[in-house]
Amino acid sequence: MVVGKKLAKESLLPSVLEDDDAETESEKAQLGGIGSRPPSRPRKAFSRGSVDRQTVTRSGSGRHSSPEGEVSVRGERKEDEGEEEEEEGSGGGDGDTQERGKECVITASDEDYDTDLELGDVREAYDPTGQTRYREACRMFNVVPVSYFLKHMGNTELTMMHHGLGPQGTKALAVSLVTNTSLLKLNLRDNCMEGTGGAAMAEMLKENCYITEVDLGENRLGECGAQTLSSMLLENTTLVSLSMSGNELADRAAQHLAQTLTSNTKLETLDLSHNTIGDAAGQVLGHAIAENTGLKSLSLAWNCIRGKGAVALAKGLGANIFLRTLDLSYNGLGKDGAVALGEALKDNNTLEDLNISNNRIPPEGAIRFTMGLKVNKTIKKLNMGRNPIQTAGCYGVLKAIQGNPESAMECLDFSDITVNQDFEDLAEVQSKLHLDQDYPCEVVGSWNTWYQAGK
Incomplete structure (x- = not known):
């Protein structure tokens, strides 16, 4: 057991x-x-x-242990x-x-691990021409890319007149031009960009420091476009030529530009022709011209400057010491404007080319205008065509130039002015002197054709 x-x-x-x-x-x-x-x-x-x-x-429920x-x-x-x-x-x-x-x-x-590299971000290749940016901008603004622009945006000079860009197309164009470093001259005349497109171009020119010449003529910029471009001129230091002709600019638009001209010293050429600038704008522009120290060429042709505006503009010219070319054709200077210009030429010693054709200047105004020609030493080209100055006015201008031994006059234009035999004889003598190179002035125009036809 x-x-x-x-x-x-x-x-x-x-x-x-x-x-x-x-x-x-x-x-x-x-x-x-x-x-x-x-x-x-x-x-x-x-x-x-x-x-x-x-x-x-x-x-989960199967865990158990034996007793x-x-x-x-x-x-x-x-x-x-x-x-x-x-x-x-x-x-x-x-x-x-x-x-x-x-x-x-x-x-x-x-x-x-800490790192500065963003592994998820892929850097795109640098595009110096801006084609990629332009296509993206076109998609953003819902416009069709312009093939001509894509082909030539790498050129130093680009002319895109009459392409019908419109405000949105201009915006897309401006986006790509911000970083463009090859373009120097840009012509966008007649593209219906309006004030919105003009504002986009102004913002672009604030950033782009390579473009030197811009033509924005016939784009209906209006006061809005003029205001934004004026503010751009206060910041841009590379633009030397700007055309704003045919943009429906009135007195208020010209006032914005006048404020800019008193401060900007880089712009050398300004075209404000074919607008509706009137007397009020002429007064503020006259003050701006007197203060400006950069402009060499100014065009105010085909505007409505007359009376007090013309007088104020002429006074500003007398105080300016930089302007070389001034175009006041197709305005309404009249007698008062011509007299004021004659006084300005006594003081101005830099102007070389003056165009006052088609300004309704009478013979009395032309004779008073010659008072400045008797002492001026710099005027080389004078255009007084299509003014009713008649024989007396033309004769007085020629006599004033002949009586100024220090005159630099090289070309006189009396197109479409009726004259008599006395002026023609004087013109023939003047032409012979020009051919003999004893006197530099050459008289041109179609006045002699009318005289021979009525002979």
Whole structure:
């Protein structure tokens, strides 16, 4: 009996030991498998952890433990099934673990390392011509790109008259020209850009420091366009020539430009012809001309300057010491304007080319105008055609020039003026003197044709 009990006791020991081992393994599994593998290794999602790589699938409701001292055959079967499941799913489990590891590495590199490089941003190649910017701007403003502009935007001189750009097309053009470094002369005459397009060109010229000549004639800029371009001239230091002819500029628009001319010293040529500038604008422009120190050529042809405006403009000319060319043709200077210009020529010693044709100047005004020609030393070309000065006025001009030994006159234009035989004789003498190079003045015009026809 004793022996039987002893054998029974010995036979029971392995099962008890197995129970103890199972409890130990269960505790280790609850602690995360600390004793079975290093903590740095990632655990499998379905592993409970064991020394000999035997694992048991962990489920939400399937976790249970056998009572103390009870040997569970079902537990052994579960362990066997766990081994089979591990073998079957080893490939997928390891792949998932590797993918998680890769994700962790990428996340760590993004968070742990500081860098100035933006890996997600791809820098586009530099486009010196601005074609890419132009196409993008056309898409933004919903206009069709101009193929002529794309072909020639790399030239030093670009002429795009009558292309019908409109306000939106002008905006797209201006966007691409901001960074253009090759274009020097730009002609956009007659493109219906209006005030909005003119404002876009003004903003472009504030940034572009290469363009030197711009023609924006016949674009209906109006007061809005004139105002924005005037503000541009206060900042731009490279533009030397600007044409704003035929843009419906009235007195208020001219006032904006007059304020600019008193400060700008870089602009050399300004064309304001074919507008509606009147007496009020003539007065403010006269003051601006007197103060300006940069303009060399100014055109105010085909405007409405007369009376007090003409007198104020003439006084400004007398105080100016930089202007070389002045075009006042097709205005209404009349007698008062001609007299004021004669007084201005007494003081001005820089003007070389003066055009006062078609200004309704009578013979009295022409004779008073000659008072300045008697002492002026710089005028080389004078155009007085299409004025009703008659023979007396033409004769008086010729006599004044002949009486000035220091006169620099080279060309006189008396086109479409009726004269008599006395003036023709004097003109013939003048022409002979010119051919002999003893006197520099040449008289031109169509007056002699009319005289011969009525002879």
